[in-house]
Amino acid sequence: MEETTVKKKYVVSYNRETCTGALKCMGIHPELWKKDSDNKAVLRNGAQSSHDPKLFTRVIDENELKSYKESALICPVYAIDVLDFDTAKSVLNINPTKEKDKDNVPVIRAHYDSRKEWQMDPKGFFTVKIFPEEQMIRARYYGEDHALKFVIEGSNSEEIYNTIMREKLVSTFQHAAYVGNELMKAEIAMKKNLPYVQDDPLP
Numbered sequence: 134m135e136e137t138t139v140k141k142k143y144v145v146s147y148n149r150e151t152c153t154g155a156l157k158c159m160g161i162h163p164e165l166w167k168k169d170s171d172n173k174a175v176l177r178n179g180a181q182s183s184h185d186p187k188l189f190t191r192v193i194d195e196n197e198l199k200s201y202k203e204s205a206l207i208c209p210v211y212a213i214d215v216l217d218f219d220t221a222k223s224v225l226n227i228n229p230t231k232e233k234d235k236d237n238v239p240v241i242r243a244h245y246d247s248r249k250e251w252q253m254d255p256k257g258f259f260t261v262k263i264f265p266e267e268q269m270i271r272a273r274y275y276g277e278d279h280a281l282k283f284v285i286e287g288s289n290s291e292e293i294y295n296t297i298m299r300e301k302l303v304s305t306f307q308h309a310a311y312v313g314n315e316l317m318k319a320e321i322a323m324k325k326n327l328p329y330v331q332d333d334p335l336p
């Protein structure tokens with residue numbers, strides 16, 4: 134006899150009143166979310182709660198859990214929750230700080246001394262240049278032997294730094310942050326018709 138496995142169930146709960154319409158959920162999972170005429174999210178195949186009209190819910194199984202959890206975790210205002218069907222407890226495992234408590238967390242004053250704290254990434258380095266006539270930014274990647282290995286080109290910083298990460302061309306947090314910062318400066322300069330010189334502040 135064939136064995137049937139019962140899939141665990143979860144409830145996606147979406148609060149339309151809390152939603153501010155940033156549409157990040159839809160950005161990563163358009164198959165689960167769409168927007169309405171108020172630019173708020175709509176839970177696809179969701180049903181409006183009869184006892185609380187601002188809530189929309191949908192029962193899902195574990196195959197869909199990952200995508201809904203990602204949608205919930207990217208929502209900046211926690212308008213989405215995913216609950217265990219049996220216990221009605223959230224499975225997001227987060228403990229967001231309430232607005233009223235945010236002033237009570239410790240503040241770390243930022244500082245940086247490049248002479249003492251800068252460290253060479255053993256993976257190599259990048260040069261960044263803009264090509265406004267093509268609306269293109271090009272990042273040249275030099276390996277540890279200082280030989281040019283790749284040119285990564287794109288029209289915005291996000292696609293370039295994500296490509297750099299995907300290709301694993303940086304190996305330290307400091308270098309990743311540096312490259313992201315330079316690429317964003319390059320993108321702003323290109324879009325605002327400003328000169329861009331790597332490592333210099335924007336004019």
Ligand code: SF4
Nearest residue numbers: 152153155156158208
């Ligand atoms: S990410 Fe959150 S706030 Fe933004 S549209 Fe989706 S549910 Fe609404």
